[in-house]
Amino acid sequence: MIFDKRFLNVILLGFGFMFVFTAFQTMGNIEKTVLDSINRDDPSFTGDGYTSLAVIYAVFAVCNWVAPSIISVSGPRVAMLIGAATYMLFIASFFIPKTWLLYVASCVIGFGAAVIWTGQGNYLTLNSDSETISRNSGIFWAMLQASMFFGNLFVFFKFQGKTHIDHDTRLVVFIVLIALAAVGVVFLLVLRPAQNADGELAGRDDQGPLHALQRALSLFTTKQMSLLGITFLYTGIELSFFSGVYSPSIGFTLQMGENVKQLVGLSGIFIGMGEVIGGALFGILGQKTIRWGRDPIVMIGFVVHIVSFFLIFLNLPNTAPFGDTNMPAYISSSQYLAMLCSFMLGFGDSCYNTQIYSILGGLFPDDSAPAFALFKFTQSVAAAASFFYSSHLGLHAQLGILIALATLGTVSFCWVEWAARAKRRASGHTVGEEPSFVDSASVTKEN
Template sequence: MATDEETPLIVENPPTPTLNHKKDVHILCWAFLLIFLAYGATQNLESTINTEGDLGNISLGILYLSFTFFSVLASLVVKKLGSKIALILGTTGYWLFIAANLKPTWYTMVPASLYLGFAASIIWVAQGTYLTSTAHSHANDFNLHEGTIIGKFNGEFWGMFASHQLVGNLITLALLRDEKGGSTSGTTLLFIVFLCSMTLGTILMCFLSRRNGKEEGVQDSRVTFSSSVVSLLKAMSNLLLDIRILLIIPLIAYSGLQQAFVWAEYTKHIVKPTLGERGVGGAMAVYGVFDAICSLASGRLTFGLLSITIIVSAGALIQIVVLLWLLLGYSVAGGVLGTVYPLLIGALWGIGDGVLNTQLSALLGILFKHDLEGAFAQLKLWQSASIAVVFFISSSISLQTMVIILLVALCISVAGFLFLMLQIEKAFSYRAS
């Protein structure tokens, strides 16, 4: 049974904490909302507004390929800089990418995408490390159940983060106008508003508390960069020898595939034919609402590995239903159904995404708390690699083929995840006996 966050496991006067952990979580949530309402809405539009030479999809493919490469080194950078400085550094890539969209050419978008791949790898490893270490510290300071706090903090963060799709896409819906001939006006004003939002988010990051001790990863200055890289690669290789991470990797990769499906395929093949380019913002807003609600709810319901197993299984079942619908019975409809079907698909898909975001972060935080940077580097490495694949192949395969790929990947990943949970349960039962 879940332990309430405010009820201590041991009834005594808790030590006075040195940091306000909840305040830091709130700051982190608001900063990411301000940054990603801009980036998320821009990413949703890339495949529909930058169509010449497929510039939008190729730029995003380059971005996530760069993200994949730099994820290998991201944990080293986070350890060297500390999670707070790494978070601030990571925001610069998103700012540059939005600025490049003011003048979208190969000479602006490709360099911006390459740099954003580096910045994104830094900010996401730092986010996972910062949030999980904050949860550990809060649980220790107040003698609370660690798994419950990790679940609640992740639920709050991912719920707030998912709402960026609602806010950002409502701004898109308000500022963009569909013109005759299929063109879109208002993009310059939209990207200026987004740059202002990102600037506010970066400023807010500066008010985060520094995490001390090993949480900031203070390193001996005498250690050379090359020896640090060798040590990092050895640590990542050792982590890949852990059967737990090997069984989680397929689910991590699928979480990237299903995100990219929304950005590259859902908006282009399901939303645009019936709702138009301007309708992308509204559909993604619906997706974001359900993503946010599900993230908050699943975070509140997370108290350990058993709850994670149940929640992930439920989210996977919902996405399987959507994929089977798209594969066997979906067709572009007219009238009211033409509006309702894309929004319903977006809502159901948002529920699945909310589950995967919160539960994967909570799972890694529980199983790999002694190597948070390495675990979250693996998360972003495999996620970004699968996202890059989707953007590079999306223009050369049909929607039906993509749905089949997703369905197979989901079944394999859930099977591996359930096998892992079963083995862990057996291990606990054996120790208890």
């Protein structure tokens, strides 16, 4: 019965995030395109999509250090509600296109992102155990990334035939996205308190916010977290690339045809398809992941991403991230190849993220809030840096950075996984059990 209640919590969590991020991921995917259109209507508006996203992830990174302390006081459910509210405020800020408001709203949502994602990782871990963490991570990820379908499908039809996103079109899109985020808040409101395997309530750290910060600092210095940090950096760089650079780059490549703007939404749909298929597949294979190891899935993600980067290099011109361009690519730019690459970017991303969720929940079950906060801190630092340089570096340079970090991140993840497997065998753990790498300075049961 407890298992059923905990699994129901995971499903409700997945629906809540699916609707909230249907709104935000769609907004992030079209932000650069929409802001360029606002600037054409109102030259006094100088807000930039890449800069806005960079601010979001920079504030996100800083606030991840205080997120475990907030959660130690509020618990993960209240923290996630606070975070979700900031996402609605961010989208609402687009009703009043002011440059200063855009960047203030970007700061606010950066704080909210730190709180909602740390709360999510904590809540997911509290409702899982060593045998269910891989399955729950995969299912949650598939539900979350289903958000890429609905919002982007709506945008695909709404932007059809448009080379300029006019005021009325923008208004309808913003209203729909805020309504979707509100539905997600309702699902988060009905979440039940997390229960441990004994049926006892879990979720708060009775030792206070200062102790939560100390645990995060202790965990940050461990060898395993340092190695995983390289993987986190890569996921941040590729997250910013597929969520804020790649799809607009397709829309700016005029060689694609007359309806190129609607391809921005279609690209998001194909990214979502890859994410959902990967998450569902790895959720179904959750038990086998623990038995075979997480490294084969991460290696599959590496190969898929490297192939997609090479195809993007051939298919899009180097100037595509900067705005509308008629520059030719190495081959005749193909809409079909662009959509294939979108799918591969999403599938590869699901390979990395589902296994990161699994390894953090498995290796650091007693320090889930700081572990996920450190993951999001490192990932968001990389994403912020990527959005800052995206306005200045051509597509080819960005792809080179992605390839280098993909290689290093994959090697470091496999190193930690192999060490965990060796320790599990040496300590006589049965299949499905995880040894904890958290040292005595950072071990405190989260309850």
